[in-house]
Amino acid sequence: MILITTAGKVGSAAALLLAQREVPVKILVRDPAASAGLARAGVEVIAGDLRIPASIDAAMRGVAGVVLVSPAVPAEELNVIDSAVRAGVNHVVKVTSKSSLDSPIVRRRGQAQIENALIACGLGYTLLRNNAYMQNFFMLAPAIAATGGFGASAGDGRIGMIDTRDVADVAAWIAVAPEPHAGKTYWPTGPEVVSYADAAAVLSEALGRPVAYRQLTFEQQKQAMVNAGLPINVAEDNARALGLFADGDADYTTDDVPTLIGRPARTFKQFVADYAQAWQISLA
Numbered sequence: 001m002i003l004i005t006t007a008g009k010v011g012s013a014a015a016l017l018l019a020q021r022e023v024p025v026k027i028l029v030r031d032p033a034a035s036a037g038l039a040r041a042g043v044e045v046i047a048g049d050l051r052i053p054a055s056i057d058a059a060m061r062g063v064a065g066v067v068l069v070s071p072a073v074p075a076e077e078l079n080v081i082d083s084a085v086r087a088g089v090n091h092v093v094k095v096t097s098k099s100s101l102d103s104p105i106v107r108r109r110g111q112a113q114i115e116n117a118l119i120a121c122g123l124g125y126t127l128l129r130n131n132a133y134m135q136n137f138f139m140l141a142p143a144i145a146a147t148g149g150f151g152a153s154a155g156d157g158r159i160g161m162i163d164t165r166d167v168a169d170v171a172a173w174i175a176v177a178p179e180p181h182a183g184k185t186y187w188p189t190g191p192e193v194v195s196y197a198d199a200a201a202v203l204s205e206a207l208g209r210p211v212a213y214r215q216l217t218f219e220q221q222k223q224a225m226v227n228a229g230l231p232i233n234v235a236e237d238n239a240r241a242l243g244l245f246a247d248g249d250a251d252y253t254t255d256d257v258p259t260l261i262g263r264p265a266r267t268f269k270q271f272v273a274d275y276a277q278a279w280q281i282s283l284a
């Protein structure tokens with residue numbers, strides 16, 4: 001039995017893939033009603049909260065493997081690691097990003113703290129240090145629909161961005177047969193590097209009308225995210241991360257996805273086409 005902690009983009013897709021392969025899988029969620037679709041697909045949906053260790057322990061019963069994916073609040077993911085140790089779980093696949101304890105990005109420092117705890121806990125583990133997610137572009141969809149373009153402080157930086165469905169596939173694949181991947185760190189990416197200007201060109205072609213990319217300063221980016229409803233500290237962290245993209249921090253690809261799951265990673269063009277409705281367009 002595999003436990004997936006939280007039903008976000010990666011967690012939901014990983015749970016569905018495992019259910020489709022008839023691998024017993026359960027998923028810990030705060031609101032089971034919101035995951036009725038997963039339950040219908042054969043995923044065991046368990047009510048819990050990563051802030052409540054007893055609820056994690058209940059979900060952990062009978063589990064051999066964990067896919068640890070959540071917003072990566074250190075205290076919450078450390079609760080999962082502690083629970084996995086108590087339950088004697090065999091392997092934990094940790095969904096993470098580029099990380100280091102001295103990173104200027106708070107989230108990356110938190111990821112490093114969690115990774116270090118996982119490595120030290122003695123369980124089998126695999127780290128998936130993913131490049132940026134294509135699905136981040138969903139946040140830009142309202143601006144694209146309203147203004148015919150989007151702004152970001154990513155400069156001309158190119159990014160080996162990955163579709164979260166591919167992250168899910170890699171995580172699910174490893175969780176089912178973890179032995180060859182124990183103690184390993186992978187760097188999953190998409191198949192190509194894409195700048196925000198490149199992304200605008202792909203969106204323009206798909207929409208059949210120009211989609212403009214406007215370069216923002218750090219302050220403008222932070223304000224745009226605050227305006228979109230993000231707390232100021234998260235907005236600042238995200239704006240800093242986009243600034244790193246401008247400096248080439250994400251300008252790399254690897255063969256990890258095809259090597260691990262035996263098919264190419266999805267392109268940005270495929271991602272845009274698969275979510276045509278998100279851009280409020282018809283590709284017909």
Ligand SMILES: NC(=O)c1ccc[n+]([C@@H]2O[C@H](COP(=O)([O-])OP(=O)(O)OC[C@H]3O[C@@H](n4cnc5c(N)ncnc54)[C@H](OP(=O)(O)O)[C@@H]3O)[C@@H](O)[C@H]2O)c1
Nearest residue numbers: 006007008009010030049050051072096097130131132133
């Ligand atoms: N975005 C990127 O570009 C990027 C790149 C590389 C790595 N990553 C990493 O990917 C991970 C996030 O994956 P994701 O994007 O698939 O996540 P996501 O879509 O943001 O979903 C997070 C899920 O966690 C649930 N959740 C939040 N707090 C919870 C709690 N206390 N107890 C139980 N559930 C809780 C949320 O459910 P509710 O509906 O209950 O809130 C939501 O379903 C992070 O580790 C992030 O650093 C992201």
